[in-house]
Amino acid sequence: MSANDSNFRAEQSAGSDDSIQQVHAQLQKQKPEKTDGYSMLPLVLLGLMCCAVFFGSIYLAHFSLRFDPLVYSEHANREKPGAVKVVALTRAQMGKKVFDITCIACHQANGLGVPGQYPPLIASEWVTGSEERLVRIVLHGLNGPITVEGKEYNNVMAPLGAALKDEQIANVLSYVRASWGNTASEVTPETVAKVRADTAGRNSYWTAAELLKLGN
Amino acid sequence: MNPSANNRTEQMEIDASAKWPVLVFFAYGLGWLLLGGIMQLAAAMQLHSPGFLAGCEWTTHGRLAPAAQNALVYGWGMNAAFAFGLWLMARLSATTLRHGGWLFIAAKFWNTGVALGVGGILAGYSTSFELLEMPRFVSLLLLAAYALVGVWAITTFSIRNTENVYASQWYVFGAAFWFPWLYAIAQVMLFKAPVRGVLQPVVNAWYVHGLYNLWFVPMALAAAYYFLPKLLGKPVSNYYLASLAFWWLVVTSAFAGGSRLIGAPVPVWIPTMGIAANILVVVGVIIIAINLFGTLSGRFEAARSSLTLRFILISIVSFILAAVMNLALSMRGFAATVQFTLLDGLRDWLTFYACFSTAMFGAAYFILPRLTGKEWRSGALIKLHFGATALGVLLMVVGLTYAGWTQGNMLNNAAMPFTDITKAMSFWFAFRTVVLGLLLLGHVAFLLNFVWIACPINSQSTASATLRTPPALSLEGHA
Amino acid sequence: MKNGLALFLGVFATLALSWAGLLLTAHKQIGSLSQFKDPADETLYPQPLSGLANQGRLVYQDLGCVSCHTQQVRQQGFGNDLAEGRKWGERGSYARDYIRDETVLIGQNRIGPDLRNVGSRLGDAKAEEYAQWFYKLLYAPQSVAAGTNMPAHPFLFDVHPVAGRQPSPHALMLPSKFAPGPGREVVPTSRAIALVAYLQSLKDTYDYPIERSRNTPAPKEAGH
Numbered sequence: 001m002s003a004n005d006s007n008f009r010a011e012q013s014a015g016s017d018d019s020i021q022q023v024h025a026q027l028q029k030q031k032p033e034k035t036d037g038y039s040m041l042p043l044v045l046l047g048l049m050c051c052a053v054f055f056g057s058i059y060l061a062h063f064s065l066r067f068d069p070l071v072y073s074e075h076a077n078r079e080k081p082g083a084v085k086v087v088a089l090t091r092a093q094m095g096k097k098v099f100d101i102t103c104i105a106c107h108q109a110n111g112l113g114v115p116g117q118y119p120p121l122i123a124s125e126w127v128t129g130s131e132e133r134l135v136r137i138v139l140h141g142l143n144g145p146i147t148v149e150g151k152e153y154n155n156v157m158a159p160l161g162a163a164l165k166d167e168q169i170a171n172v173l174s175y176v177r178a179s180w181g182n183t184a185s186e187v188t189p190e191t192v193a194k195v196r197a198d199t200a201g202r203n204s205y206w207t208a209a210e211l212l213k214l215g216n
Numbered sequence: 217m218n219p220s221a222n223n224r225t226e227q228m229e230i231d232a233s234a235k236w237p238v239l240v241f242f243a244y245g246l247g248w249l250l251l252g253g254i255m256q257l258a259a260a261m262q263l264h265s266p267g268f269l270a271g272c273e274w275t276t277h278g279r280l281a282p283a284a285q286n287a288l289v290y291g292w293g294m295n296a297a298f299a300f301g302l303w304l305m306a307r308l309s310a311t312t313l314r315h316g317g318w319l320f321i322a323a324k325f326w327n328t329g330v331a332l333g334v335g336g337i338l339a340g341y342s343t344s345f346e347l348l349e350m351p352r353f354v355s356l357l358l359l360a361a362y363a364l365v366g367v368w369a370i371t372t373f374s375i376r377n378t379e380n381v382y383a384s385q386w387y388v389f390g391a392a393f394w395f396p397w398l399y400a401i402a403q404v405m406l407f408k409a410p411v412r413g414v415l416q417p418v419v420n421a422w423y424v425h426g427l428y429n430l431w432f433v434p435m436a437l438a439a440a441y442y443f444l445p446k447l448l449g450k451p452v453s454n455y456y457l458a459s460l461a462f463w464w465l466v467v468t469s470a471f472a473g474g475s476r477l478i479g480a481p482v483p484v485w486i487p488t489m490g491i492a493a494n495i496l497v498v499v500g501v502i503i504i505a506i507n508l509f510g511t512l513s514g515r516f517e518a519a520r521s522s523l524t525l526r527f528i529l530i531s532i533v534s535f536i537l538a539a540v541m542n543l544a545l546s547m548r549g550f551a552a553t554v555q556f557t558l559l560d561g562l563r564d565w566l567t568f569y570a571c572f573s574t575a576m577f578g579a580a581y582f583i584l585p586r587l588t589g590k591e592w593r594s595g596a597l598i599k600l601h602f603g604a605t606a607l608g609v610l611l612m613v614v615g616l617t618y619a620g621w622t623q624g625n626m627l628n629n630a631a632m633p634f635t636d637i638t639k640a641m642s643f644w645f646a647f648r649t650v651v652l653g654l655l656l657l658g659h660v661a662f663l664l665n666f667v668w669i670a671c672p673i674n675s676q677s678t679a680s681a682t683l684r685t686p687p688a689l690s691l692e693g694h695a
Numbered sequence: 696m697k698n699g700l701a702l703f704l705g706v707f708a709t710l711a712l713s714w715a716g717l718l719l720t721a722h723k724q725i726g727s728l729s730q731f732k733d734p735a736d737e738t739l740y741p742q743p744l745s746g747l748a749n750q751g752r753l754v755y756q757d758l759g760c761v762s763c764h765t766q767q768v769r770q771q772g773f774g775n776d777l778a779e780g781r782k783w784g785e786r787g788s789y790a791r792d793y794i795r796d797e798t799v800l801i802g803q804n805r806i807g808p809d810l811r812n813v814g815s816r817l818g819d820a821k822a823e824e825y826a827q828w829f830y831k832l833l834y835a836p837q838s839v840a841a842g843t844n845m846p847a848h849p850f851l852f853d854v855h856p857v858a859g860r861q862p863s864p865h866a867l868m869l870p871s872k873f874a875p876g877p878g879r880e881v882v883p884t885s886r887a888i889a890l891v892a893y894l895q896s897l898k899d900t901y902d903y904p905i906e907r908s909r910n911t912p913a914p915k916e917a918g919h
Contacts, residue, residue: 010585011581011582012683012686015445015446015687016227016685016686016688017307017446019687019690020382020445020689021379022453024455027451027452029456041457045457052495052499055495056493056495059488060485060489063488064484064485064489065484065485068484068909069483070483070786070789070791070910071483072483072484072770072787073770073772073773073912074483074484074548074773076909076910077912077913089734096785097736243882262844264848266843266845270847270848272844273850276758276846277759277846278758281762284758341757343756344755346803374699381699389703393706394710403717412725412728412794413790413793413794413799414790414799415718415721415722415725417801418717422713426713430709430710463709470710471716473717479767480767481767481787481788481793482725483724490717498700514844553774556802558806560803599851627805628774630780630782634808634843636842638842
């Protein structure tokens with residue numbers, strides 16, 4: 001284009017609207033004549049469409065993970081729901097929650113307690129020892145001096161028998177017995193229920209001396 | 217009777233009937249383009265100069281950025297689309313736009329709604345859902361205004377004098393229905409009877425993707441399909457594929473909204489379905505490219521010297537680029553890096569600005585002399601507008617791609633403190649501000665020319681346009 | 696296509712198909728996701744927001760925080776949201792986490808960090824200390840995060856002279872560079888208090904057993 005003024009002169013149309021519609025309507029009905037290079041087009045397009053549909057479907061099938069509404073990760077396990085064992089929480093895992101609410105204030109998240117004030121739970125003979133003795137402490141609380149791992153503590157632990165159910169006590173005790181290096185066995189709700197029944201009439205704190213005398 | 221003279225009279229009647237509604241919509245649109253552009257520029261500045269306008273509650277970034285976006289999309293975008301769509305429907309249906317007075321009411325309602333909406337966002341009534349931030353009460357006003365416009369477009373179509381329906385008409389027809397349905401359903405599912413939990417972002421993603429790909433893209437494609445044969449004098453190449461492309465494109469695009477939710481806490485089949493849809497979209501895009509580039513082949517010189525076609529060319533290339541970007545962002549590995557970065561925002565910008573807005577600019581340069589009977593007064597301003605737009609699009613695409621990639625890598629580098637990322641990105645935020653400023657400059661140039669050609673007082677001294685009757689398109693030489 | 700009716704039906708079908716396929720199916724699947732009852736402590740999770748936190752959610756919405764912040768922690772293996780150093784959460788977010796929010800704003804931009812677990816980011820800090828950190832972040836972001844591009848929100852605070860009244864217990868303890876000057880204090884308004892309550896409520900700590908088992912990565916031997 002030559003002169004500058006042609007830049008802002010309105011452009012002329014090269015085809016009327018009428019003819020645009022007529023011509024294209026005709027074209028829609030007829031395929032172009034088969035000249036070299038054009039007969040390939042429909043085939044190529046067909047091929048492309050098939051590829052796209054193929055890849056798209058494979059992708060959809062592979063990554064939709066059975067259209068499971070609760071799966072958010074495309075790397076999730078692709079086996080059928082039945083085949084995957086539902087990972088049941090162990091008592092220890094469920095007990096952590098109770099611990100985090102009830103016990104953590106004194107015994108601390110790392111189980112070390114507070115020196116001189118609250119005894120540690122790590123490698124504590126009271127924790128890893130007798131199950132029933134431990135349940136008794138939780139149910140009715142502990143008062144007075146107690147020796148844990150060679151150190152003496154003299155404080156009050158509140159009774160939790162009313163606040164926690166058997167299941168919860170079993171879980172939290174299983175948790176402390178299996179954490180921070182402790183490797184003692186689980187505590188079952190049945191054990192807790194039994195101890196609760198055995199000590200039904202009691203409404204006072206235990207002392208360490210009493211518990212040691214009771215043995216296991 | 218001389219058939220070509222008849223043709224011309226009819227066209228002049230059609231253009232005369234459409235003149236004032238189209239001019240009014242364009243005027244509102246350009247006003248919003250400017251206002252929204254300024255707000256967008258201010259919001260962009262806040263990203264690298266956070267103290268800018270931060271003291272005032274009305275201009276805090278969280279309100280200014282969505283307000284700017286809504287002003288641009290519903291203010292500029294919709295008004296421009298209304299103007300173009302109504303004119304095109306009238307022309308291709310070979311019938312006048314009847315009772316255009318109602319369209320003034322529609323324009324008034326629509327723009328009042330947008331003003332209330334944008335003002336509402338700035339005042340703190342934002343709903344915070346992308347592109348649905350305008351306060352609830354505005355939606356009824358907008359839908360009522362749209363109903364008028366939509367009914368006009370469809371009625372014009374239904375009383376058409378032509379036997380045949382051209383490709384551009386399919387796109388405008390489809391869009392005319394898709395927008396109100398998308399908008400109404402989104403309003404109901406998010407605000408009237410809100411769905412629970414993460415379904416809300418799913419509805420939002422469906423709406424946003426639908427708005428861009430079933431309203432704005434069809435308008436841009438309608439422009440491309442119309443202006444290429446119109447200005448090149450040559451039929452669209454391989455036109456028999458056009459209807460296949462249309463259906464393929466819209467059906468697959470409608471499903472692709474889920475691809476905006478990759479990695480989100482939604483059931484994984486939703487983004488997967490979106491990704492599969494994006495893979496399929498590519499075929500539609502390829503066919504449309506065959507149509508449009510086939511038409512251009514052998515006619516590039518003519519296209520480059522036509523102002524309208526230069527804009528349309530940017531629009532078509534951006535359409536293809538946007539589809540490529542959608543596909544790239546659907547690749548999970550790539551998405552894991554560039555999600556939530558500037559690159560993510562680039563995808564939508566490409567569709568809305570680089571594809572749709574440039575098509576509307578091109579259309580405006582063609583339509584306005586025919587409606588007003590005047591020439592454009594300043595060639596320099598036109599050059600400025602086109603140059604700014606072309607350069608701006610190029611800079612934005614290249615710059616933000618690189619910036620987004622860097623940002624994504626930094627975000628995923630867990631050892632890097634967040635403030636370090638911010639410091640590293642401040643150059644790119646500033647870059648983005650500069651490019652937005654450049655684009656705004658081009659818009660100001662366009663607005664000036666518009667005022668000179670369209671406003672009755674200002675255009676007295678503008679030269680009249682001489683428009684010849686166009687010849688009939690011929691099938692000869694159609695290869 | 697000559698027939699307007701055929702065109703209309705096609706246009707209708709396009710949207711109807713995508714609405715049904717995407718939205719309706721998703722709604723059937725997770726539209727009525729409910730709380731999960733923990734078998735051990737018999738509590739329902741996620742726990743609902745407190746009234747104050749709910750009001751704070753409205754402030755979050757009004758100020759448009761979602762323009763820069765996401766609230767979605769991505770799953771293990773996709774991005775690095777859970778890695779040491781970033782630690783935006785203990786686990787990826789699940790759909791069930793969001794049912795307690797009336798408006799779910801998972802966000803699209805990370806111009807700022809992800810906020811889904813911002814309520815548990817300061818570890819063992821007491822609630823009031825933590826709240827102070829948030830107030831300082833909102834009033835003068837540079838005072839707690841130098842170099843950030845988060846805008847200040849001074850309109851959420853009330854700056855007034857202390858003379859003649861009790862110094863407020865909520866007054867911000869700002870470093871001298873950002874402090875309002877001698878004899879003046881910065882006190883959060885009720886909107887700031889609500890917003891911070893909301894931010895502090897943002898912690899998804901419960902580990903839903905079903906979602907966890909379904910989202911664990913497939914064992915390598917199983918192949919792809």
